[in-house]
Amino acid sequence: MPDLTLFHIAPSRSSIVHWMLEEVGQPYELRVLNHKQGENRSAEYLAINPMGKVPALRHADAIITEAAAICCYLADAYPEAGLGVPLLDRRRGPYLKWLFFGPSCLEPAVVDRMFKREEAPRGAVGWGDFNSVMDVLADALRPGPYLLGEQFTAADVVIGSGLRWGMAVKAIPERSEFIVYVGRLEQRPALQRAVERDLALAADASA
């Protein structure tokens, strides 16, 4: 049995980790939860993630939750995959910045837009305002090919997933920087494998 198990609902935020696992290239098991039947709220699953949310990753006897934390963890646990930045490397700072920017700035800004929530005063919310988040990301992506330049990292999995999802739900403007970057990510075989399997899982779940 593989050491790695992903608790997953397809497609969802656990698809971020599904893609990351494909990039890592180690054997893993997918434990698919039936959202309609509330399996993520079962006592068994709440013992794994008391938030009742996916993703959760089991690695031997450790449980990790929160998609960006899992991606960071996997990059560190499997350095041979080349998806992280070592501790004493100066690029570790920007790398961590982008990993945290995903769930703390990009995602809440997009969720607000998607649900047409009134924008809070920019000084009061951690992500400031939607347009600043978009401008900062577009500026960072313009040089390319990836957030840290030539190296594709776990931060691209997190930010790239947020952009793909935001563009799919039409909450993110189709700026050329985003289109070029997401198009580049979509050429990656690991992402293609994860998407294909998620589509099959989603079809099974709705059958």
Ligand SMILES: N[C@@H](CCC(=O)N[C@@H](CS)C(=O)NCC(=O)O)C(=O)O
């Ligand atoms: N902060 C968490 C959010 C996880 C999350 O909201 N997952 C959603 C799927 S997109 C979920 O499990 N929803 C099921 C539910 O709440 O019933 C992360 O980034 O991993």
